[in-house]
Every structure is written in C-alpha cells, then in structure tokens.
Amino acid sequence: MDFGLSEEQDLLQRSAREFLAQECSPQFVRALLDDEQGFSPALHRKMAELGWTGLLVPEKFGGLGLGLLDMALLLEEMGRAVAPGPFLFSSALATFALMRGGSSAQKKAWLPRLASGEAIATLAFLEASDRLDAAGITLKARKKRNGYLLSGTKMFVPFAAVADVFVVAVRTRGKGEKGVSLALVERDAPGLTIQPLDIFDRTRRVYEVQFKETPIAGFLGKEGKGWKLLAQLQDLACVGLSADSLGGAQQALDMAVEYTKVREQFNRPIASFQALKHMAAEMVSEIEPARSLVWYAAYAFDSRASDASRAASVAKARLSEVYTRTTNKAVQMHGGIGFTWEHDMHFWFKRAKWNEFAFGAAAYHRERIAHFDGY
C-alpha cells in the first residue's frame, strides 16, 4: 500500500513548476490575452522539447509512455500557472483518443507528430444543446461513395484555430449510445469553418466549428462504436481539469496569503486578522484533501480500476467547487485591487469558472455519483 508520488514524479512536478514560473509567468499570460489565438508556438515548442506533448504517447511513437497520474502532475502545474493553450485538449484528450481508438496507420500518421509538438489536435464534442450524454451527439456523418461527409455544427471547441486535426463526435445512425462515432477531421478539409466565441477566460479559447459536406479522414475505432471511448475521454477530461483546478486553487491561496502578509491596514499586516486567517485556513482545508482525490482518480484511470469513472466524477464534483470558492475568497482577500484588470487574480478566478462548467459541473457529477452508488 503506497499512496504517494515516486521520486520521478516528484521531480517531474518540481521541474514543471520551475519551468512554468520561468516560461509562463503572469506577464506572459497577460500578453497572450490579446493574442488572436491565445496561443504561443514558442511555449508549445519548449514544452514539446521537455517531452510533455508526448507524455502519454507510447515510446514507439516517440513519446514517454507515462500515465495520467504523471500527466495530472503536469496539468496541476499548468493550472498553477494558468497556462494558456491547447495542451490539455491536444496532448491529453485528442492524443489519448488516437492512442486508444486509432488504427495503426492513424497512430503512425499522428502520434509522432503530436508527441513532437509539430501537430496540435483538439476535441469537438459539445453541440448547441450543451448535453454531455449520447443524445447530445447529433452532428450527422452521412456515408457517400468516397467515405463519410459531415454537415452541422460543433460548439465550444477548444483552440480550433491552432488545431491541425479534430477528433469529432458524430452520429452515424440511431439515437443513443449506439451510432456515436469518433471521426478524425483534418483542419484543411473542405467545408470546415471556425468562428471564435468571445469568452471571459481568454486563456481558454473556444470556437464554433461548422462542417458543410466536410469529408472525414476516417473513424477512430469502429463506426457506430465511439461512445465508450468518448465516455472515457470525458473521465480523462474530468481528471485533467481537476488537476488544473487543484494547481490553480493552490496558486490563488498562495497569492492571497502572500498579499495579506504585506498589505497593512490599521497599522498591521491584514494577515494578522482572524477573519482573513480563517478564510485562508478554510481554503487549505478544502485544497489539501482534494489533492488526494485528483491523485486517486488518475491512479484509478491508469490502473483501469472498476471505480475509475466514479473517481473521476468525485474529483470533478469536488474540485469544480473548491476552485471556484478558493478564487472567490482569494479575490476578496485582495480587496479592491483583486477586482481590477491590472491585478492578475482574475486569470485564476475566470479559469475556475471555465473548469467548473466544462465536462459537467459539480451537480451533474454528484448525480452521477448517486447512480454509481446505487441510490
């Protein structure tokens, strides 16, 4: 029985923290807020050089062949840095979809390029209905002589503007889980257009993606059998987002505590006031136990434990709320300055809200827990 990180994992996390402090400072994040795509090719390249983009990719495709727990440690640090960019969606979600669902030709075509950072992928899952279940997948893929064509719209697709390839959840028949397929669509496929959606978290750009008689580059796995993998991708996303939230919450707490130690009112540091101490202590008392939820959910995913989906929901339900509560308190502990555009705290405050709703908010996952636990 051992529920702790290995030396290598400790080292990975520490070096990620140091790297991001250097390469993805709040000033860097701020500069990217005004970038058209919210993406830094230079940062992406550096992360690729460290092997991060290939962290999950098997060694024979040029990756490190590590697991979600290792990935979660990286994502925690990216959450701490509110790192902008498609990393979670490309290097975790879409990459995993290719690893699990791809044919050997598809893997050979994409995994080495994704691992090296040369290509970026994303996941096109949601539609206007914002549903997370199989019934929400209505984008039709119709069979034609030369393959399948897509016509319709996907919503809230992360970083579509920089993606070379899309993993698109489509419907090839039926209404429920049967008939959901995962299609691979290349960026330059005819009829594919993207429209940015103006959102408040500018570190997490999302797009409306339209398909008009757009040919697909094949299915990941069998046609009509994509739901199982898509459900697994949702679990993966929940763990990844929870890790991001954990790191972000920790950073918001650290910043707030630091600020209260230097800010003086009534001739003393405001950190000496119990009202603020107790807020900080409450943040700690939520964050510390939640860390173990992220670890367990990642471990359960990696070891294909029977409760892996439940663990993902438990982590997502808890971290969604903990991150939001923590950043809310952190803003308040900063007082007026925390409410300004000029101060960095709003980066985390907004990211918390993005993470909270993506792939199911807390209430949605609590209902799932109820199902898993048989009531």
Place this chain on the structure above:
Amino acid sequence: MDLTYSKEDESFRQTVRTWLKANVPKKDKTLSDLPPNDPQRIQRAKDWQRRLYEAGYVALGWPQAYGGQGDTDIMRQTIVNEELVLARAPGLIGASGLTMLGPTLLQVGSEEQKQRYLPTVLNAEEIWCQGYSEPGSGSDLASLRTKAELVGDEFIVNGQKVWTSGAQFSDWMFCLVRTDPDAPKHRGISYILIDMKTPGITVRPLVQMTGDAGFNEVFFEDVRVPRENLVGELNQGWLVANATLFHERNMLGSTTRTQLMLQNLIRLARSQSRYGQPAAEDPIIRQQLADLTTRVEAMKYHSFRQLTDATRGRQPGIGAMVNKLVGTELNHDICALALEIMNSYAPLNRRASHVIDNGIWPYEFMFTLGLIIGGGTSQIQKNIISERGLGMPKAR
C-alpha cells in the same frame, strides 16, 4: 502509487478480522439501558480492552519493556484501527491514557514513570483522565490557574478543572497546573500525575446536551501530590503537553468510522420515506448525499496519503493540520443530513416508540458537535493552520 496491500498485511488483516469476529462483545440490552457510568458497564469496558490487549491489538507501537508489542509498523497499526471500526467494536475506555498520556511518557517520562504507569494503561487496569481545561481557560489553555505549590517533596494542588471526560471512574489524572505564577503564562506550568483517590478531590458530573454525564468538574482542595509525579521538568509542562497534544497521526484510520457513518446514512436515505417518496429519490437529498461522499472520499485518500508519508518517515505537513477541523465537521454534517432525512422522526429519543435506528442519529448529531469544540475548537484549528501552516502572523 499502489493501493494493493502486501500479502503479509492482507493476512494480518484476516487474522485481526477473525479474532474480532469471535471476540467483539455482543450488544447487551440490559447493560445498554444502564447509565454510561454504571460500574457494571465500566467493568465490561475494561474487560474488553484487556482482552484486546492480551490478543496483541492495543497500542502496537509501544516498546515491549513497558508491556507493548514493539511493533512500529504503521500499516499494521492502521489495519487494527480500521478493523476495529468495521467490526463495530466498542471504543476503548482507556483511550486518554493510550493516546495522550502514553505517548507523552514515552517521550519525556522518567524510566520509573514508564515502568510504573504504562503497563496498566495498556490492560485498562488503571484508567486516566485529562486535566487541562478550566472554567476560565478553554481555548486560552495556557492561562490556566489551578495552583500547585511545591512544599517539601509534595505539590499542594488547589483549583478546578472542567470538561473532564471519565473523571468519575478514572484512577488517575494527567494534569496541567500552575507552578510559577510570576513567570510568563507558558513558562509557569507543570505536568503532574494525580491519584484520583487522594483526599481533597471532588468530582461533580456535568450533564451534556445529549443527556449523558460523560464529563465532569473536578475540584482540588489542598490535594497532596508527591514530587516524583512530575513529568518532565518543573515549569516545562506546556512543552510536555504540546509534545503530544497534536498527535495528528492519531487520526490514521479514523476516516473508516466516517465512511461507515456515510454508508449508514445512505442506507437510511434509501429506506426512509420523506414527503411521500424515499429520501434517496429527492434530487436535493441526492445532491447532499453525493456531496458528503466527495468529502468523505477526500478524507479517505487524504489519510492514505498521510499514512504513506508516515511509512516513508516524512514529517506530517500542513495537510495533517486539517484533519481535526475537516474530520469533525464532516461527521457532524453527515448526522445533520440524517436528521433532515428523518424529518419529524428526527427528535425522537432512544426509548420513544417509532424511533429510527435506536435514536443514534440525534445523539451523534449532538455528540459530534461536541467534538467540533473539544480538543481545540474549529476556530482554534483555523488559527493553527493559518499561523503554523501558512505563517500568517498572530494578532497583537
């Protein structure tokens, strides 16, 4: 990371489980109707601890020289704690001696003190109570005023303690007393051991909101205590007490009890009808149940993490500081939801007709509120976390 137990640990768990199955005392209706302090109940509780000790399952880590097992394997200690909870075994009547006095003596006691007191703590031959709080000294414990004057080779003790659990049946008290009234408050306190049969001691039960008289006021009037009953140095009692006051690792295994409470709560929600439907089908109750589930799961894995840190020989960090705060509030919240589910049935006492689960929920609802206060209130815990954990300065 690997959550499977070793073969040796699994087989140890099986051995413990088998022993407990055969030996955990059955519920005795005639006994449980007696007041908690009835001599028959006390004797039965002592017998249970003695048998558990003789089987080798009490305070495994204590050295063999003082009657312990000398087994410092944290995993086995945790397994015993977990199995005791799962077997719904009664708590140990000698808990204060086992978790507070024992570790203190092991750390700072003299050789004579260890030999004299530790063996009887283990086998429940002597029961200990804790003499810390006073009417004027709760959260500000170091302001305590019970006075002990050193006259010749005896302390003369005068004053009053309060919230003293088990004083009415305890043989001994480990007690904080003021031995230097002129020193700064933390530096004039001593830690002494008082025989509860000494003339001049009066124990007066205090009835809690649950209706039980679990704790007491203890009055001292010219109580004579031999100087050799001093633990550690004179006037160093604050350090002596603090050495073990925050034994965070005592929390290991305690999340098992919380998990069990949650299971019982879910069972209650499924069986109990509320406003015309099973409570577990009410969307709001479902949300609350699942929310508690996420918090219980967090504490479960949080304790695994601390257990791993302990087996790796790491000092407990800020994570361990939240145990008391989070654990006690979580237990209370579980009971609060149980009461909400029971609705009109919630206030029914144990002997009422139509009572649910023998009235355990309202009882625990109150009892767990006491635990939020006792041993350092939640507010004090937050001060500890923010000051010692986060380095936020003390108020001036």
